[in-house]
Amino acid sequence: MDLINKNAGNQDFEKEIRQLATHTSQLGKRAVGLFAIEVTNIIRANSDNCGQIEQLLDRMLDFCFDDEILVWYKKLCRYYYEINPNSTVSYIRSYKEMWDSEE
Numbered sequence: 001m002d003l004i005n006k007n008a009g010n011q012d013f014e015k016e017i018r019q020l021a022t023h024t025s026q027l028g029k030r031a032v033g034l035f036a037i038e039v040t041n042i043i044r045a046n047s048d049n050c051g052q053i054e055q056l057l058d059r060m061l062d063f064c065f066d067d068e069i070l071v072w073y074k075k076l077c078r079y080y081y082e083i084n085p086n087s088t089v090s091y092i093r094s095y096k097e098m099w100d101s102e103e
Contacts, residue, residue: 032068035060039076048083057091064099 038056047053057076063069073095081088 029066029068031063032066032072035063035069035072039072039079042076043079050084050087053080053083054087054091061091061094061098064095070095070099 035056041047042049042053042056053076057073057080060069060073060076064073077088077091080091
């Protein structure tokens with residue numbers, strides 16, 4: 001492969017990566033509103049439904065790259081800690097393993 005074709009391929013790849021990053025960011029922004037409603041409803045209802053809360057935390061964890069979702073994730077963790085401290089610690093650990101960099 002000559003240098004020109006290689007550079008064109010790299011540019012296409014970089015463009016696709018940028019588009020993917022943009023779409024991921026947009027998806028995170030759209031998810032914020034939905035997660036905020038669910039977290040608010042759980043807290044307002046004073047729910048102790050561990051299955052419901054853990055399912056929501058599981059779904060939110062995939063979106064914790066977004067700072068706003070991370071705020072709601074932490075809020076739900078603080079709430080859930082009073083109900084199930086051991087499980088909450090596990091969710092905090094999962095966040096750190098997945099998203100918290102050493103840098």
